[in-house]
Amino acid sequence: MKQQLLQRLNDRAAIIGVVGLGYVGLPLVLRYAEVGYKVIGLDIDQAKVDLLQQGKSYIEHITESAIQLAVDRGFEATTDFTYAEQADALIICVPTPLNKYREPDLSFVLDTMDSLIPHLRVGQVVSLESTTYPGTTDEELLPRIESRGLKVGNDIFLVYSPEREDPGNPNFTTRTIPKVCGGHTQACQDVGVALYGQVIDRVVPVSSTRAAEMTKLLENIHRAVNIGLVNEMKIVADKMGIDIHEVIRAAATKPFGFVPYYPGPGLGGHCIPIDPFYLTWKAREYGLHTRFIELAGEVNSAMPDYVIGKVASALNQRMKSVNGSRILVLGIAYKKNVDDMRESPSVFMMEKLRDLGADVQYCDPHVPVFPKMREHHFDLKSIELNALSISQFDCVLLATDHDKFDFTLIEKNAQLIVDARGKYLVRADHIVKA
Structure with missing residues (x-):
């Protein structure tokens, strides 16, 4: 046969x-x-x-x-x-x-x-x-x-x-x-x-x-753990007034022994946020506790709340509260240049902002209409980005840095930008790194 x-x-x-x-x-x-x-x-x-x-x-x-x-x-x-x-x-x-x-x-x-x-x-x-x-x-x-x-x-x-x-x-x-x-x-x-x-x-x-x-799990746990590390480094660097993205770019010039990973607003997609939990669950059957993997999961899971905290702080400094503010989320796919929204941290952040009383809108050229999802519900369509529309929001939250976005247009017209992707390299009073 x-x-x-x-x-x-x-x-x-x-x-x-x-x-x-x-x-x-x-x-x-x-x-x-x-x-x-x-x-x-x-x-x-x-x-x-x-x-x-x-x-x-x-x-x-x-x-x-x-x-x-x-x-x-x-x-x-x-x-x-x-x-x-x-x-x-x-x-x-x-x-x-x-x-x-x-x-x-x-x-x-x-x-x-x-x-x-x-x-x-x-x-x-x-x-x-x-x-x-x-x-x-x-x-x-x-x-x-x-x-x-x-x-x-x-x-x-x-x-x-x-x-x-x-x-x-x-x-x-x-x-x-x-x-x-x-x-x-x-x-x-x-x-x-x-x-x-x-x-x-x-x-x-x-x-x-x-x-x-196990090979598949190792591949994605490797990424999840390293992203967890760099997300934690981001928080430490921010407290010290250091731009973690500048540090990563400098470290990446080393031709051996370093692989650059980049922080963000949380993990998304159908693999990296999920796969580590498959191994930690199975490991318990063997009496093992995968502490390192679970710690990385805790760090990564906390990132959407960290970013929302940065949004709230930035608005407070401008004598505004999240409640009642108009907030535009840029990019709701889980990573740049795709239309895949599975486990997207952008959606979790939209829900948190909505729960805090914000008027939340989004722009994503890859997702023109917010799709039907099992656990997340928004009756929204992607807004068109132009100078007027951008200027009407109290805060623009850069969650997914699609190449189709005009970042110069956004920088020039936004009242406040909270950048969760390290897209803006030059410091500016109205740009907050998250």
């Missing part, structure tokens, strides 16, 4: 099923279609499926021409999970958020797997790409698959290969980002490498699904 599947993958005769058509799944769809595979996309969101079938995009950096080309090459999107039986490979790309107790929420992964189970068959490979704690693949997916009477490693194959998408980064694509892959058995590993080797320039095999799961 393994040889037959390998042959179909290597000949590009295999049918690829991608489950979850978001920021991770959709680029995979396009890449597999690009090299000639027949691709089926599965998603529970009918609106997404309808747009894809019409050749339209709902993700800013993915063009409609790319989607239409995939459709022309045979790509089909559907909410009907019976289509999974047609696929030789099922790649699961669904969210893994945290619940209200900051514990792993695997409901999307497990519900997806339960929906696929009735349609699994001999000769398939199942790959999980969702970020999760070490052990998820063999503790949760393996028994579900084998409940169908399929022997993993003989009848069907199981791998874990963490996603590494970086939306908005022009220097890396799905094809050029190396792909880590760990199989439940050696046969699973061989199939997983063949699955991804056809569309990714470099596949990096590791010894197990757990090693692959």
